[in-house]
Amino acid sequence: MMINKYLAIVSHKSVRIACTGLLAAVCAASAFAHKEVMHERHEGFEDMGGAMKAINGQLKSDAPNIAKIDKNAEVIAALAVKVAGWFPKGSGPEAGKTDALPSIWEKPEEFSKSTEDFVAASKALTAATKGSDVAAIKKQFMALKETCGSCHDSFRAD
Amino acid sequence: MSQTTPTAVITAQQRLWDWPVRICHWSMVMLIAACWWTAEEHEIVYHSYCAYALLGVVLFRIYWGFFGSSTARFSQFLRKPSAVFAYLKSLGQREVKPASGHNPLGGYSVLAxxxxVLLQIGLGLFAIDVDGFDGGPFADYLSFKTSRMITGWHEIIFNVLLAFIALHIAAIVYYLLWRRQNLTAAMLRGKTSAPGITPMQPASITRAIAGIALAGLSVWLILSLPF
Known part of the structure; x- marks a missing residue:
């Protein structure tokens, strides 16, 4: 008798709608929670790409402007330390449009090693850009570029 | 007599596509594949080399469309819309007179x-890879964001190109299975045994050499544009 009454309530249309609504709201809230960090990381990677492009442009020229290279290297180094924090669990493809691969959360040790390599390379570049040795800057820049590429190979779609 | 001896059939073969058309066609196939693979692997330097080679081939093919052999010329294969409509109406028929070159719809497929491909290469000149490192020669003049936006278009146009290629292959399969005409063999060997073909009129080797020189020079000029 009690069970029947209970079933009658659960199967009631308005209750079902409310439950579905609640579930949708929970999903939306969790997606929304990551929206901000996903936006920040997108902007951050875009700024680092811009800085990479600017440094590369200087290094390709006949007379590289080391002050400009240093400024952009500092931009990368300041953002590099944030990368590890830009990928909270649940901020992958399930949360919206992103090229972040699920492998980031499936292989957390490898991913964190990648971010550490990146931070180290960015610091090595800013150390080099304090000097005037263009060849040394180029060497560190290429090493930094390698860390971008190797991480993208494993953890970024396409 | 001609019904029994196979040699009679072989001697009845007519020239359909000259060697510049065939080389252009198959090198485009290989270079587009190479461009796709190098892009997938983020080997942007090799990707650029393949694209420059492809640009040269496309420019030569456009030149050949004006100065080349009869079946290569735009004036011969870009037909009136009424011819295209008539062709579309005949798609259900199995027995049709083989075309002496491109069919009325296929001609526009070539143009498309x-x-x-030209649009794709044009966009690629301004594109940049995700690392902000390797890119087209003209990406240097754009901001990273703008260049990435163009790279997005470059990816979209590749899918458009794939759709056109799929349509092209579908048409060939349709000809093979429905109309029993092997167009691929003709594009490989340059000849066809299809009856009632008007033979291709070749163009001189001097014109081909002039075209190769012109295409090469054009690629070099485009790449050395100071902007």
């Missing part, structure tokens, strides 16, 4: 493919 050449246009999409």
């Amino acid at each position: 493919l050449l246009f999409v």
Whole structure:
């Protein structure tokens, strides 16, 4: 008798709608929670790409402007330390449009090693850009570029 | 007599596509594949080399469309819309007179493919890879964001190109299975045994050499544009 009454309530249309609504709201809230960090990381990677492009442009020229290279290297180094924090669990493809691969959360040790390599390379570049040795800057820049590429190979779609 | 001896059939073969058309066609196939693979692997330097080679081939093919052999010329294969409609109406028929070159719809397919490939290469000149490192020669003049936006278009146009290629292959399969005409063999060997073909009129080797020189020079000029 009690069970029947209970079933009658659960199967009631308005209750079902409310439950579905609640579930949708929970999903939306969790997606929304990551929206901000996903936006920040997108902007951050875009700024680092811009800085990479600017440094590369200087290094390709006949007379590289080391002050400009240093400024952009500092931009990368300041953002590099944030990368590890830009990928909270649940901020992958399930949360919206992103090229972040699920492998980031499936292989957390490898991913964190990648971010550490990146931070180290960015610091090595800013150390080099304090000097005037263009060849040394180029060497560190290429090493930094390698860390971008190797991480993208494993953890970024396409 | 001609019904029994196979040699009679072979001697009845007519020239359909000259060697510049065939070389252009198959090198485009290989270079587009190479461009796709090098892009997938983020080997942007090799990707650029393949694209420059492809640009040269496309430019030569456009030149050959004006100065080349009869079946290569735009004036011969870009037909009136009424011819295209008549062709579309005949798609259900199995027994049709083989075309002496491109069919009325296929002619526009050639134009569309050449246009999409040119557009794709044009966009690629301004594109940059995700690392902000390797890119087209003109990406240097754009901001990273703008260049990435163009790279997005470059990816979209590649899918458009794939759609046109799929359509092209579908048409060939349709001809093979429905109409029993092997167009691929003709594009490989340059000849066809299809009856009632008007033979291709070749163009001189001097014109081909002039075209190769012109295409090469054009690629070099485009790449050395100071902007």
